[in-house]
């Protein structure tokens with residue numbers, strides 16, 4: 001049975017519908033860690049956003065940023081021991097940037113949003129996660145899961161949006177260096193299988209041990 005230091009914070013990254021929440025629950029349960037989820041059901045902007053990106057993208061990004069900040073503060077106050085469903089890096093580097101580049105967020109709104117994000121990450125409440133667990137999948141697998149989950153607003157969104165998001169994720173993870181990364185394909189694990197979860201935890205433990213050796217040798 002694998003384990004990790006009990007103050008470890010794991011953030012799970014990956015495109016919409018890929019399986020972050022499901023794996024967050026399973027890993028936290030296995031490790032006896034706390035969970036940090038996105039607030040989807042009580043998000044006042046999400047449905048409006050999907051029906052009019054231009055009108056609501058700024059509001060939605062600010063909402064997610066505020067939620068993320070509250071969760072970061074909670075993780076900070078507990079001192080770790082968390083599995084987090086989605087990283088703040090994805091909001092900023094992928095979603096907000098995609099809407100800005102695509103013209104559904106104005107340059108002024110993007111700049112205001114980005115300044116706020118920078119001010120937040122400078123605060124002491126923003127310890128970096130120890131590891132980012134990145135979920136890989138083909139677009140087809142992701143679309144199947146979106147349909148299976150059944151959120152109408154997502155199902156009714158044009159496939160080109162999910163394709164663009166998938167492309168951005170694929171590009172982003174190749175250059176992401178903020179925190180150590182473990183990459184797994186969604187076809188290579190089973191959340192209901194203890195051994196499979198153990199293998200993921202072992203990969204995380206390995207990355208953490210490499211990082212701590214590196215930190216020791218550079219001190």
Ligand SMILES: Nc1ncnc2c1ncn2[C@@H]1O[C@H](COP(=O)(O)OP(=O)(O)O)[C@@H](O)[C@H]1O
Pocket residue numbers: 014015016017018019020021022023085145146148149150189190191
């Ligand atoms: N390992 C898995 N195997 C099969 N189906 C899964 C798995 N993980 C998630 N799913 C299904 O895929 C859909 C999206 O999963 P979810 O965890 O909500 O994704 P995300 O949080 O990344 O948006 C849900 O219907 C969920 O039941």
Ligand SMILES: Nc1ncnc2c1ncn2[C@H]1C[C@H](O)[C@@H](COP(=O)(O)O)O1
Pocket residue numbers: 014015016017018020021038040046060061064086090091092095096154
């Ligand atoms: N930062 C974001 N911008 C736009 N949309 C976002 C952002 N973060 C999450 N979302 C959307 C995508 C999904 O419809 C829901 C929940 O995300 P999920 O990947 O299913 O956990 O919110």
